[in-house]
Amino acid sequence: MKEKYQILARRYRPQSFKEVIGQDSIVKTIKNSILYKRIAHAYLFSGTRGTGKTTLARLFAKALNCKNLKDETEPCNVCGSCTEIAASRSLDVIEIDGASNRGIDDIRQINDTIGYSPSGKYKIYIIDGKSSHAYQRSL
Ligand SMILES: [Zn+2]
Secondary structure, X not given: OHHXXXXXXXXXXXXXXXXXXXXXXXXXXXXXXXXXXXXXXXXXXXXXXXXXXXXXXXXXXXXXXXXXXXOOOEOOOOOHHHHHHHOOOOOOEEEEEOOOOOHHHHHHHHXXXXXXXXXXXXXXXXXXXXOHHHHHHHO
């Protein structure tokens, strides 16, 4: 049951904000920050598994570095930056597994990359942590 759920969540990853279902307020907030170019240094997404935290973080990263935004806020999914982020090959978007308990490796990964300027507009670190439920169970 658990595996089936994960596979489904991985298979269906929205590639644009309009495909995201049930997160209207956060989608609106993110789109407004892109539209008005008011980007904070960090964003914290919280919620239970499968609610779209990582999906939204990746979409936001794509929109921030997209070279041809559609409707002013939607990533084009065609430009070099969008395709690299979708394939997890972008040097500007670094995903760190914050749930792995390998703190030193994670910090090293940040230290090794932070000195290089982004090739696009922004350098983005997505630190994917544990849900509080999973965290409590591991204590
Ligand atoms: Zn793009």
